[in-house]
Amino acid sequence: MNLPSLRIEKRLSSPRWLPAASLTVGLLLALVTVAVIFATLGVDPLTAFQRIFRGGFGSFYGLQETVTKSIPLMLAGVGLTLAFRGRMYNIGAEGQFMIGAIFATGIVRLFPTWPGFLLLPAMFVGGFLGGALWASIPALLKTRFRVDETLTSLMLVYVAYEAVKFLVYGPWRGSDTRGFPITDEFPAAAHIPILPGTRVHYVTLLLAIAAAILVYLLLTRTKLGYEIRVTGENPEAARYAGMDYRKVALLVMLISGGLAGLAGMGEVAGIHFRLRPPEALSPGYGFTAIIVAWLARLNPLAAMLTAFLLGGLLVGGDAIQIALNLPAATVQIFNGVILLFVIASELFNQYRLRLER
Amino acid sequence: MTSAKPEHTLAVALRGIVKRFPGVTANDRANLEVRRGEIHALLGENGAGKTSLMNVLYGIYHPDEGEIWVKGRRVTIHSPHDAITLGIGMIHQQFRLVQTHTVLENVILGLRERFFFPEQSARPRILALAEKYGLKVDPDARIWQLSAGEQQRVEILKALYRGVEILIMDEPTSMLTPGEALELLHILRRMTAEGLTVIFITHKLEEVMEVSDRVTVMRAGKSIATLETAQTNVRELAQLMVGRDVLFRLEKKAVTPGAPVLKVENLNVVSDKGLPAVVNLSLEVRAGEILGIAGVSGNGQRELVEAIAGLRPVSGGKILFQGEDVTQTPPRMRIERGIGFVPGERWMALIPSMSVAENMILKNYARPPIGRKVFLDAEAVATHADTLIREYAISTPNRQTPIKRLSGGNIQRALLAREMTERPALLLVAQPTSGLDVGATETIWNLLLEERARGAAVLLISDDLKEAMALSDRLAVLFEGQIMGEFTAQTMDLEKIGLMMAGALRQPTAEPTAGEPA
Numbered sequence: 001m002n003l004p005s006l007r008i009e010k011r012l013s014s015p016r017w018l019p020a021a022s023l024t025v026g027l028l029l030a031l032v033t034v035a036v037i038f039a040t041l042g043v044d045p046l047t048a049f050q051r052i053f054r055g056g057f058g059s060f061y062g063l064q065e066t067v068t069k070s071i072p073l074m075l076a077g078v079g080l081t082l083a084f085r086g087r088m089y090n091i092g093a094e095g096q097f098m099i100g101a102i103f104a105t106g107i108v109r110l111f112p113t114w115p116g117f118l119l120l121p122a123m124f125v126g127g128f129l130g131g132a133l134w135a136s137i138p139a140l141l142k143t144r145f146r147v148d149e150t151l152t153s154l155m156l157v158y159v160a161y162e163a164v165k166f167l168v169y170g171p172w173r174g175s176d177t178r179g180f181p182i183t184d185e186f187p188a189a190a191h192i193p194i195l196p197g198t199r200v201h202y203v204t205l206l207l208a209i210a211a212a213i214l215v216y217l218l219l220t221r222t223k224l225g226y227e228i229r230v231t232g233e234n235p236e237a238a239r240y241a242g243m244d245y246r247k248v249a250l251l252v253m254l255i256s257g258g259l260a261g262l263a264g265m266g267e268v269a270g271i272h273f274r275l276r277p278p279e280a281l282s283p284g285y286g287f288t289a290i291i292v293a294w295l296a297r298l299n300p301l302a303a304m305l306t307a308f309l310l311g312g313l314l315v316g317g318d319a320i321q322i323a324l325n326l327p328a329a330t331v332q333i334f335n336g337v338i339l340l341f342v343i344a345s346e347l348f349n350q351y352r353l354r355l356e357r
Numbered sequence: 358m359t360s361a362k363p364e365h366t367l368a369v370a371l372r373g374i375v376k377r378f379p380g381v382t383a384n385d386r387a388n389l390e391v392r393r394g395e396i397h398a399l400l401g402e403n404g405a406g407k408t409s410l411m412n413v414l415y416g417i418y419h420p421d422e423g424e425i426w427v428k429g430r431r432v433t434i435h436s437p438h439d440a441i442t443l444g445i446g447m448i449h450q451q452f453r454l455v456q457t458h459t460v461l462e463n464v465i466l467g468l469r470e471r472f473f474f475p476e477q478s479a480r481p482r483i484l485a486l487a488e489k490y491g492l493k494v495d496p497d498a499r500i501w502q503l504s505a506g507e508q509q510r511v512e513i514l515k516a517l518y519r520g521v522e523i524l525i526m527d528e529p530t531s532m533l534t535p536g537e538a539l540e541l542l543h544i545l546r547r548m549t550a551e552g553l554t555v556i557f558i559t560h561k562l563e564e565v566m567e568v569s570d571r572v573t574v575m576r577a578g579k580s581i582a583t584l585e586t587a588q589t590n591v592r593e594l595a596q597l598m599v600g601r602d603v604l605f606r607l608e609k610k611a612v613t614p615g616a617p618v619l620k621v622e623n624l625n626v627v628s629d630k631g632l633p634a635v636v637n638l639s640l641e642v643r644a645g646e647i648l649g650i651a652g653v654s655g656n657g658q659r660e661l662v663e664a665i666a667g668l669r670p671v672s673g674g675k676i677l678f679q680g681e682d683v684t685q686t687p688p689r690m691r692i693e694r695g696i697g698f699v700p701g702e703r704w705m706a707l708i709p710s711m712s713v714a715e716n717m718i719l720k721n722y723a724r725p726p727i728g729r730k731v732f733l734d735a736e737a738v739a740t741h742a743d744t745l746i747r748e749y750a751i752s753t754p755n756r757q758t759p760i761k762r763l764s765g766g767n768i769q770r771a772l773l774a775r776e777m778t779e780r781p782a783l784l785l786v787a788q789p790t791s792g793l794d795v796g797a798t799e800t801i802w803n804l805l806l807e808e809r810a811r812g813a814a815v816l817l818i819s820d821d822l823k824e825a826m827a828l829s830d831r832l833a834v835l836f837e838g839q840i841m842g843e844f845t846a847q848t849m850d851l852e853k854i855g856l857m858m859a860g861a862l863r864q865p866t867a868e869p870t871a872g873e874p875a
Contacts, residue, residue, distance in 0.1 A: 242690075
């Protein structure tokens with residue numbers, strides 16, 4: 001009865017530096033946790049961290065790979081900052097990515113003879129529309145029938161995976177692929193230009209940067225952005241002010257889904273030049289984008305930076321898999337631990353712990 | 358403990374309890390003595406400190422000062438778990454039951470006696486307890502299938518199963534139908550006959566008279582008096598509860614009311630629970646007039662104003678604004694036509710984390726000069742905020758400060774400023790000064806009187822009778838969704854109002870504006 005006990009209390013006020021501090025502490029604790037995991041795998045944590053860092057950022061090759069991988073993360077992550085700001089918990093960016101890839105491929109198949117200046121824009125539009133269409137399903141279910149979008153958007157990821165598999169194993173399997181489940185290579189007109197000496201498909205990168213800036217302006221400068229923020233922060237106040245919740249919910253889902261779809265288009269037309277099975281197209285970009293968005297504290301401009309960091313983590317993770325002979329899931333554990341700690345640290349912005357006698 | 362003769366031994370004694378929250382003193386040296394085996398009513402207006410005092414006894418709050426005695430021993434109670442160990446149970450207004458579990462599972466949930474669910478041993482004990490106290494409820498029914506009255510019986514069973522001897526009930530009849538309330542009173546009688554003690558928090562005078570043995574009246578955090586119920590009456594209790602000493606008058610300019618701005622005809626609205634909250638209600642507010650709605654909260658006030666603001670569907674009747682039927686008009690259109698709304702729950706109308714400036718544009722962001730075609734005009738937003746801060750003397754470091762950092766009085770002033778600057782033809786205001794200190798209250802009152810002088814029709818909802826009487830040109834008393842009677846500033850009678858608030862009196866011939874059900 002007189003043992004000391006921890007109580008969680010709501011903070012009455014919170015200092016300005018608190019969010020940054022809790023995020024930092026959260027990240028440090030995440031690193032400590034990962035270090036423990038490395039140690040149990042028999043790997044010196046400091047060596048592992050060093051290798052990851054050097055793998056991702058320590059060489060030209062590493063850097064250009066990091067930038068390459070940050071492109072889909074940035075597109076999808078920026079979209080998610082918008083969705084989460086509007087309180088639509090879209091965790092199905094991975095599925096929207098896949099449908100975007102399918103639509104882009106479909107356009108190549110429909111108009112294989114179009115010149116690049118027509119075909120590529122058409123593919124970008126198609127990718128965006130595909131992702132938006134996929135995201136509209138959970139959005140409509142939410143606004144019409146109040147079905148939880150977290151669940152539906154996640155479940156649709158697996159439907160999208162199967163759709164890609166169906167196409168590459170079935171009707172879209174290429175004629176010159178020696179039995180591999182892939183489509184034929186896209187005509188050259190459907191290849192996104194690449195920075196020489198790298199794998200960076202810079203058109204998509206520029207689009208991603210533009211998307212970050214546009215989403216930022218949308219959120220901070222426009223009437224619609226104001227409605228999104230009010231709806232996200234206090235849905236009751238939005239209703240009180242006569243805002244249309246359905247419009248906001250649908251729009252943020254369409255835009256975030258569309259940007260994830262663009263990411264999928266970028267991968268098929270900038271990296272693979274064909275549609276491939278889902279696990280070959282994405283190491284979970286759509287899921288990692290959730291971390292990109294949260295780590296950026298839902299600021300689309302900051303998401304450019306966090307996409308770059310997590311891109312580096314993916315590359316560095318690949319490096320230690322090979323160098324230290326670690327299982328492929330190591331990086332996913334790393335990602336998962338970071339997300340867990342970042343989200344948990346949010347709690348301390350509003351609550352504090354108090355020790356009582 | 359087994360007591361030989363419970364008479365005149367105290368089950369609970371609270372002495373000099375002080376509980377402070379930032380900016381408010383919820384309990385100010387409050388005392389309470391409850392005898393073993395009695396039903397003790399704790400009576401007071403909203404915010405009088407009843408629930409807070411009981412939360413102290415139940416270990417949810419820790420008193421800043423004061424002593425707690427239970428069954429003759431001085432104790433410190435750290436948590437509800439401690440309280441239960443001492444034989445004290447509490448049933449909150451909102452039941453704490455797992456909706457998808459059965460009655461039996463809910464009763465034994467959380468008990469630490471055994472690792473496995475003690476279902477087999479629990480069943481006969483629950484059935485025996487239910488039989489003994491007349492708590493009719495099926496142990497295998499799931500909670501969501503039960504009515505509010507049945508759920509309450511499950512809560513009582515939970516307490517009894519834990520060996521509770523002193524049961525605190527917070528507003529136990531507020532969710533019940535009259536029939537269920539009557540049944541509850543019978544159950545409580547049986548419990549005290551068996552030697553249990555009941556503390557009954559209420560603001561309904563009739564209930565006190567009907568059920569309690571003794572009553573303690575609370576006002577402004579203090580315990581005012583403890584009386585034998587048999588030796589008091591509704592009138593005396595009403596006076597003690599409201600406190601007539603502090604009634605003061607404001608400088609009120611004479612304004613001749615103009616044309617009717619709002620007309621409500623035979624309005625029916627249901628609550629979130631689907632129960633009738635507003636019943637065949639009719640009223641009228643004219644330009645340059647404040648119509649006050651007095652009443653204990655939870656009698657349909659919230660539903661009434663929300664229906665007028667367009668935030669709650671109407672199940673019958675009509676709302677006319679400036680002669681036009683707006684019953685089906687969406688909220689945005691009503692705002693644009695000139696209906697302002699300051700809700701009782703402030704955070705329904707503000708975004709705590711957003712800046713003062715962004716909160717000030719919530720109603721006018723969509724139209725010039727603030728909102729252009731696509732973009733918000735940042736300069737206009739800033740000017741708008743600075744103007745309001747200056748004109749309404751809102752004390753804030755600057756317009757970028759998150760509004761939640763302002764003091765309660767300034768938050769309320771900002772909210773009123775935003776609504777008033779729209780120059781609405783009709784201003785709906787609920788609980789404008791709840792939780793504010795005297796100075797802030799005065800400013801808010803004067804702002805409302807300015808609106809009246811400007812020619813706005815003001816519909817004022819207030820739990821605070823002093824406020825309703827001081828500001829209103831006409832005052833209607835609301836009880837269970839109906840207007841019990843209406844007074845003008847000249848005919849206001851505290852006693853009658855108090856009785857009407859408790860549902861004990863109804864004006865036989867109401868004025869035409871407060872018409873009888875059609």
